[in-house]
Amino acid sequence: MAYHSFLLEPISCHSWNKDRTQIALCPNNHDVHIYKKDGTKWTKIHELKEHNGQVTGIDWAPDSNSMPPSHLSRYRLGEVWKPTLVILRINRAARCVSWSPKENKFAVGSGSRLISICYFEQENDWWVCKHIKKPIRSTVLSLDWHPNNVLLAAGSCDFKCRVFSAYIKEVEEKPGPTVWGSKMPFGEVLFESGPSGVSGGAGEGAGGGWVHGVCFSHSGNRLAWTSHDSTVAIAEGGKTSTISSLSSETLPLLCVSFITENSLVAAGHDCYPVLFVYDGTKGSVTFGGKLDVPKQTSQRGISARERFQNLDRRATSSETTEQGLESLHKNSISQISVLEGGKSKCSTFCTTGMDGGMVTWDVKSLESALKDLKIV
Amino acid sequence: MSKNTVSNRFRTVDVDEYDENKFVDEEDGGENQLPDIVHVASLTPLCTGNLMEALQAVLKNPPINTKNQNVKDCAEGLVLKVLSAFKSSDVDKGVQSLDKNGVDLLMKYIYKGFETPSDNSSAVLLQWHEKALSAGGLGCIVRVLTARKTV
Numbered sequence: 001m002a003y004h005s006f007l008l009e010p011i012s013c014h015s016w017n018k019d020r021t022q023i024a025l026c027p028n029n030h031d032v033h034i035y036k037k038d039g040t041k042w043t044k045i046h047e048l049k050e051h052n053g054q055v056t057g058i059d060w061a062p063d064s065n066s067m068p069p070s071h072l073s074r075y076r077l078g079e080v081w082k083p084t085l086v087i088l089r090i091n092r093a094a095r096c097v098s099w100s101p102k103e104n105k106f107a108v109g110s111g112s113r114l115i116s117i118c119y120f121e122q123e124n125d126w127w128v129c130k131h132i133k134k135p136i137r138s139t140v141l142s143l144d145w146h147p148n149n150v151l152l153a154a155g156s157c158d159f160k161c162r163v164f165s166a167y168i169k170e171v172e173e174k175p176g177p178t179v180w181g182s183k184m185p186f187g188e189v190l191f192e193s194g195p196s197g198v199s200g201g202a203g204e205g206a207g208g209g210w211v212h213g214v215c216f217s218h219s220g221n222r223l224a225w226t227s228h229d230s231t232v233a234i235a236e237g238g239k240t241s242t243i244s245s246l247s248s249e250t251l252p253l254l255c256v257s258f259i260t261e262n263s264l265v266a267a268g269h270d271c272y273p274v275l276f277v278y279d280g281t282k283g284s285v286t287f288g289g290k291l292d293v294p295k296q297t298s299q300r301g302i303s304a305r306e307r308f309q310n311l312d313r314r315a316t317s318s319e320t321t322e323q324g325l326e327s328l329h330k331n332s333i334s335q336i337s338v339l340e341g342g343k344s345k346c347s348t349f350c351t352t353g354m355d356g357g358m359v360t361w362d363v364k365s366l367e368s369a370l371k372d373l374k375i376v
Numbered sequence: 377m378s379k380n381t382v383s384n385r386f387r388t389v390d391v392d393e394y395d396e397n398k399f400v401d402e403e404d405g406g407e408n409q410l411p412d413i414v415h416v417a418s419l420t421p422l423c424t425g426n427l428m429e430a431l432q433a434v435l436k437n438p439p440i441n442t443k444n445q446n447v448k449d450c451a452e453g454l455v456l457k458v459l460s461a462f463k464s465s466d467v468d469k470g471v472q473s474l475d476k477n478g479v480d481l482l483m484k485y486i487y488k489g490f491e492t493p494s495d496n497s498s499a500v501l502l503q504w505h506e507k508a509l510s511a512g513g514l515g516c517i518v519r520v521l522t523a524r525k526t527v
Binding site: 159208209228229230231247248249250251252 | 476480512513514515516518519522523524
């Protein structure tokens with residue numbers, strides 16, 4: 001696990017290029033910085049300054065090398081190292097952005113309760129956008145595309161996670177049927193997490209939180225989302241009412257990603273990533289383990305003076321001298337991205353957080369280091 | 377003068393009600409079980425000293441969906457009674473006997489109880505809080521804070 005501290009400010013969002021040698025990130029201001037990896041060091045090679053509001057989301061399209069950071073003002077610039085203005089026709093902040101798998105369109109989630117799907121129109125030589133409005137009732141916080149390039153999962157502040165169809169007939173052919181449905185006109189809702197959000201789980205803990213992170217599995221048949229009420233849930237397409245969820249004992253998780261078809265890594269306000277395992281046959285999600293186990297510091301005896309000091313400060317004379325967090329990240333982790341192996345057999349993933357640092361995690365070494373961890 | 381300057385009924389119209397962007401919470405409606413039934417179900421074991429059963433009974437069917445404040449207050453009073461009847465050493469066992477949802481629900485009642493402190497309630501609730509926290513973790517408290525349907 002390599003921890004690299006880029007800056008003191010929180011990293012609002014990041015994105016890697018295709019061969020993972022360059023990373024674009026936003027240090028919580030109006031710019032986008034691009035860093036290039038030189039051995040173990042990172043050097044800043046570009047600074048993109050065309051935005052006039054805080055950059056809230058970045059997504060680097062691996063093949064075409066264009067990158068639309070979304071930000072708090074209404075326009076968005078897509079950069080092919082030259083800025084192109086895309087007008088989104090929204091009257092609130094743009095919150096998150098994501099290129100589709102085939103890179104012919106991208107989706108922007110915003111605070112004006114809609115998702116803008118933008119595609120390039122050849123005849124007029126500019127980017128056009130279409131809106132998905134119903135039935136979204138609040139800010140869209142996170143987006144993830146299904147591998148078929150048409151379905152889009154969106155998590156929003158109205159406590160629901162939905163799968164929409166973003167089929168644009170101008171740029172693609174009709175998609176074949178999937179487990180989520182077969183009729184997919186633009187804007188159709190193919191799945192919505194119900195009001196109780198769970199089945200056979202916490203019946204009265206009804207759908208309580210903003211949906212922070214969503215992620216499709218590699219095959220697109222499973223959808224996972226994390227919510228502000230400290231739950232993580234997985235739905236399998238085709239069986240509409242089976243949503244398995246787990247109320248975790250940690251603080252809310254902000255981001256989630258599948259690393260194999262059955263395992264997810266999620267991270268959030270607790271500053272360490274955790275593993276969840278989904279059992280398709282039983283339809284249950286279980287907690288797999290913390291992925292950040294700090295080295296055990298040697299236990300030294302606690303002196304009488306320290307004991308009284310602890311009593312004074314913390315009302316307990318316990319031995320643990322936790323001066324700070326023991327995890328690698330010292331503040332909430334806001335984004336997880338898969339570096340190598342894709343979502344089906346991830347071998348490395350990366351997390352960035354509010355502490356301005358980025359950590360790359362290697363799955364193999366995690367598995368060997370943490371004995372009880374099993375990634376199925 | 378023309379007619380429409382006389383009427384000023386429009387001044388009492390609540391414009392916000394007609395705003396199409398207004399967020400309306402999903403209502404489940406449906407009155408819950410009357411508190412009497414819960415009352416009886418939990419008092420019997422309470423009287424006989426079977427506190428575990430009393431705990432289970434009082435945590436069944438919480439008045440979450442109802443908007444009747446009386447029902448909620450009643451339920452809350454009952455829960456408080458049961459919680460205070462436990463001995464300090466038994467609190468731990470009580471918490472262990474609950475499942476995950478039970479712990480979440482218990483935590484909700486504990487925080488509700490904190491809102492209206494009476495002579496000894498806070499001390500008792502704090503003990504329960506400590507045990508429930510070790511069973512449910514911070515996620516449990518987060519769920520109390522984010523729950524849209526309160527107990």
